[in-house]
Amino acid sequence: MTIHMFLGQIVIGISLAxxxxxVASGLTIIFGLLRLINFAHxxxxxxxxxxxxxxxxxxxxxxxxxAASCFATMILGAAIEIGLLRRIYKSEHILQLLLTFALxxxxxxxxxxxxxxxxxxxxxxxALSGVVLLxxxxxxxxxxxxxxxxxxVGLGLYLFMYRTKWGAVIRTAAYxxxxxxxxxxxxxxxxxxxxILGAGLxxxxxxxxxxxxxxxxxxxxxxxxxxxxxxxIGGVGSLMGAVVGSLIIxxxxxxxLLIVPQFAMVFTFVLMGIILLIRPWGxxxxxx
Amino acid sequence: xxxxxxxxxxxxxxxxxxxxxxxxxxVSLAETAPIKVAHVGATSGIFSxxxxxxxxxxxxxxSMVNAKGGILGRPVKVVYYNTSAKPANGIxxxxxxxxxxxADFIISTDSSGVVLASYPIMxxxxxxxISGTGAAEAMQNTTNRYCFHASHSSRTFGYAxxxxxxxxxxxxxxxxxxNPDYAWGRAVWAxxxxxxxxxxxxxxxxxxxxxxxxxxDFKPYVSQIMALGDLNQCAIxxxxxAGDQVTFDKQGKAFGMFDKIGVFLDDSSTNLAVETALGAxxxxxxxxxxxxxxxxxxxxxxxxxxxxxxxxxxxxxxSSAGGTFRACQFLQxxxxxxxxxxxxxxxxxxEGLHLEDTVSGPSYIREWDHIVITAMILGEAxxxxxxxxxxxxxxxxxxxxxxxxxxxxxxxxxWRGNQ
Numbered sequence: 158m159t160i161h162m163f164l165g166q167i168v169i170g171i172s173l174a175x176x177x178x179x180v181a182s183g184l185t186i187i188f189g190l191l192r193l194i195n196f197a198h199x200x201x202x203x204x205x206x207x208x209x210x211x212x213x214x215x216x217x218x219x220x221x222x223x224a225a226s227c228f229a230t231m232i233l234g235a236a237i238e239i240g241l242l243r244r245i246y247k248s249e250h251i252l253q254l255l256l257t258f259a260l261x262x263x264x265x266x267x268x269x270x271x272x273x274x275x276x277x278x279x280x281x282x283x284a285l286s287g288v289v290l291l292x293x294x295x296x297x298x299x300x301x302x303x304x305x306x307x308x309x310v311g312l313g314l315y316l317f318m319y320r321t322k323w324g325a326v327i328r329t330a331a332y333x334x335x336x337x338x339x340x341x342x343x344x345x346x347x348x349x350x351x352x353i354l355g356a357g358l359x360x361x362x363x364x365x366x367x368x369x370x371x372x373x374x375x376x377x378x379x380x381x382x383x384x385x386x387x388x389x390i391g392g393v394g395s396l397m398g399a400v401v402g403s404l405i406i407x408x409x410x411x412x413x414l415l416i417v418p419q420f421a422m423v424f425t426f427v428l429m430g431i432i433l434l435i436r437p438w439g440x441x442x443x444x445x
Numbered sequence: 446x447x448x449x450x451x452x453x454x455x456x457x458x459x460x461x462x463x464x465x466x467x468x469x470x471x472v473s474l475a476e477t478a479p480i481k482v483a484h485v486g487a488t489s490g491i492f493s494x495x496x497x498x499x500x501x502x503x504x505x506x507x508s509m510v511n512a513k514g515g516i517l518g519r520p521v522k523v524v525y526y527n528t529s530a531k532p533a534n535g536i537x538x539x540x541x542x543x544x545x546x547x548a549d550f551i552i553s554t555d556s557s558g559v560v561l562a563s564y565p566i567m568x569x570x571x572x573x574x575i576s577g578t579g580a581a582e583a584m585q586n587t588t589n590r591y592c593f594h595a596s597h598s599s600r601t602f603g604y605a606x607x608x609x610x611x612x613x614x615x616x617x618x619x620x621x622x623x624n625p626d627y628a629w630g631r632a633v634w635a636x637x638x639x640x641x642x643x644x645x646x647x648x649x650x651x652x653x654x655x656x657x658x659x660x661x662d663f664k665p666y667v668s669q670i671m672a673l674g675d676l677n678q679c680a681i682x683x684x685x686x687a688g689d690q691v692t693f694d695k696q697g698k699a700f701g702m703f704d705k706i707g708v709f710l711d712d713s714s715t716n717l718a719v720e721t722a723l724g725a726x727x728x729x730x731x732x733x734x735x736x737x738x739x740x741x742x743x744x745x746x747x748x749x750x751x752x753x754x755x756x757x758x759x760x761x762x763x764s765s766a767g768g769t770f771r772a773c774q775f776l777q778x779x780x781x782x783x784x785x786x787x788x789x790x791x792x793x794x795x796e797g798l799h800l801e802d803t804v805s806g807p808s809y810i811r812e813w814d815h816i817v818i819t820a821m822i823l824g825e826a827x828x829x830x831x832x833x834x835x836x837x838x839x840x841x842x843x844x845x846x847x848x849x850x851x852x853x854x855x856x857x858x859x860w861r862g863n864q
Binding site for chain 2: 159161162165166169170172173176265266269273274275276277278280281286287288294295296297299300368369370371373374375376379380383410411414415418419422
């Protein structure tokens with residue numbers, strides 16, 4: 158392994174982390190405020206990719222597809238939160254898990270009915286095709302786009318959460334719902350808004366992954382495991398945790414293959430196990 | 446006494462007439478009742494493209510057979526069961542098909558795992574089971590008198606691709622392997638390497654990559670291939686299949702990998718499904734398959750025509766569809782040869798059955814391991830103005846007789862070893 162090869166893998170790893178962050182940040186934001194373990198996030202990711210496929214197919218424009226993946230899943234997220242989840246916030250986590258898992262099964266079958274079981278794909282936009290030579294390593298332009306978008310979304314979420322009034326309200330509600338409600342904030346509506354934001358991030362993750370992956374009804378199940386690993390390692394409910402967790406898993410996913418290919422996958426879960434044993438609330442998480 | 450005797454005779458005659466009246470419709474009903482064929486396949490879950498292709502083939506076969514008056518004058522009725530590619534579901538569905546729904550025969554389109562799990566239970570269910578897919582070599586060693594297999598094995602795939610590479614690209618000696626890290630990928634790559642070394646003693650394998658099944662991102666793997674530098678005289682061999690290969694191809698394209706390599710060898714058996722998903726972004730290279738629409742035989746022509754009439758002019762039957770249809774062709778011919786639907790009679794008819802015209806040309810079933818020996822068809826995926834995706838041209842065919850030599854009798858114990 159040369160230093161050039163190592164550098165190339167680092168960049169690839171960061172691009173993996175960027176995509177993972179988009180999905181995991183939605184999960185962690187929802188958990189941070191709603192205390193809901195939302196397995197259905199997997200379906201929102203898959204549906205985001207399918208919406209992107211359909212709309213970019215109709216319009217011949219990937220960017221329209223990407224916008225649709227985000228907005229359509231936000232609408233769907235609102236329907237899920239208002240129609241179902243709102244009724245079970247006070248229930249035990251196991252019931253929440255069961256309901257959100259049931260949603261995955263329902264959405265997967267629905268996806269199959271609408272788009273069929275065969276894999277479909279989205280064309281890579283012409284503007285983002287091609288490679289950039291980095292230390293002699295060809296890196297797809299799309300990887301840099303992923304990194305840029307991940308940074309932009311991360312920064313945007315940080316500014317929203319820590320530099321705006323609504324961000325402060327959300328953080329307050331995460332600590333004390335009753336007190337926030339007593340201050341005149343419509344907490345159920347706040348919950349809906351946060352769920353919509355999280356759902357949109359899940360859909361955006363699907364739309365952004367679409368040009369370089371296979372779109373199949375079960376695709377969400379594949380990424381949701383990594384996303385949960387991200388938030389467990391980084392800290393459940395923590396935005397910074399999602400950033401760090403994504404970087405650890407993404408970069409290791411690329412570098413581990415060079416160093417110990419047979420154990421590359423195991424590492425993530427071993428690390429997750431260690432974190433759960435010594436700091437169950439994650440690196441940046443807080444006890445709850 | 447006399448009267449009593451008369452009463453007795455009259456009672457006897459009445460009973461005889463009543464019995465005849467009851468039996469005649471039963472006999473005639475049995476003779477005209479549909480022959481029930483259960484299709485057991487993965488029509489949902491991650492392998493659903495496999496089972497759905499098989500289901501589509503069954504629909505066509507059922508219509509074709511019934512349009513020609515059925516088998517032995519009886520219509521065929523296909524009943525569908527979904528396993529979701531889970532072995533436990535497969536066993537449950539088989540029991541349901543036989544015990545509850547009284548299926549006469551079973552055709553399967555599933556993963557090797559489900560097919561292998563189904564074999565033992567068929568000894569209890571005592572019905573003929575023909576799988577149209579699955580490529581694990583273990584099938585040849587775990588089969589039993591009720592189970593038949595109508596597609597190719599992993600060894601045939603590896604061998605065929607090595608032979609093609611050697612004959613078509615004699616200057617290429619280096620091959621990079623990107624194969625899924627489970628039994629199928631390991632077996633195909635081992636068969637390919639062994640065979641290619643025999644054809645090309647100077648063979649080199651500079652990089653072997655083993656992405657796990659369901660890999661989300663192949664970029665780290667592609668990046669390693671690109672780091673090798675000059676790939677002009679290298680082939681890439683892969684048995685990644687379905688969605689995994691679509692992702693690999695897309696990400697390989699993003700790196701410009703396919704423009705740099707000597708030749709791409711898709712040994713997955715799912716090339717058509719992959720190319721269909723890739724659409725205009727297809728990848729040029731050679732593919733293997735359990736079956737191909739490109740094969741020129743009367744029954745394949747009829748099958749492809751019926752397929753396009755039913756599913757659309759720009760669609761083509763997939764590998765799993767063709768394998769399943771071939772299984773049906775053997776079942777149909779065996780029932781006709783046996784002259785009845787009795788399991789033992791149909792098994793006897795299947796063993797050694799030779800068909801001149803199947804979707805993959807002349808084929809036969811080996812008596813000792815119940816494997817259908819049929820042509821292995823490879824093709825070169827290229828742009829085709831008739832379709833919105835890449836299709837095959839330049840068929841490279843290994844005839845049934847030569848396929849027989851790839852899987853010789855000496856290496857397998859056959860079905861008698863499992864009774």
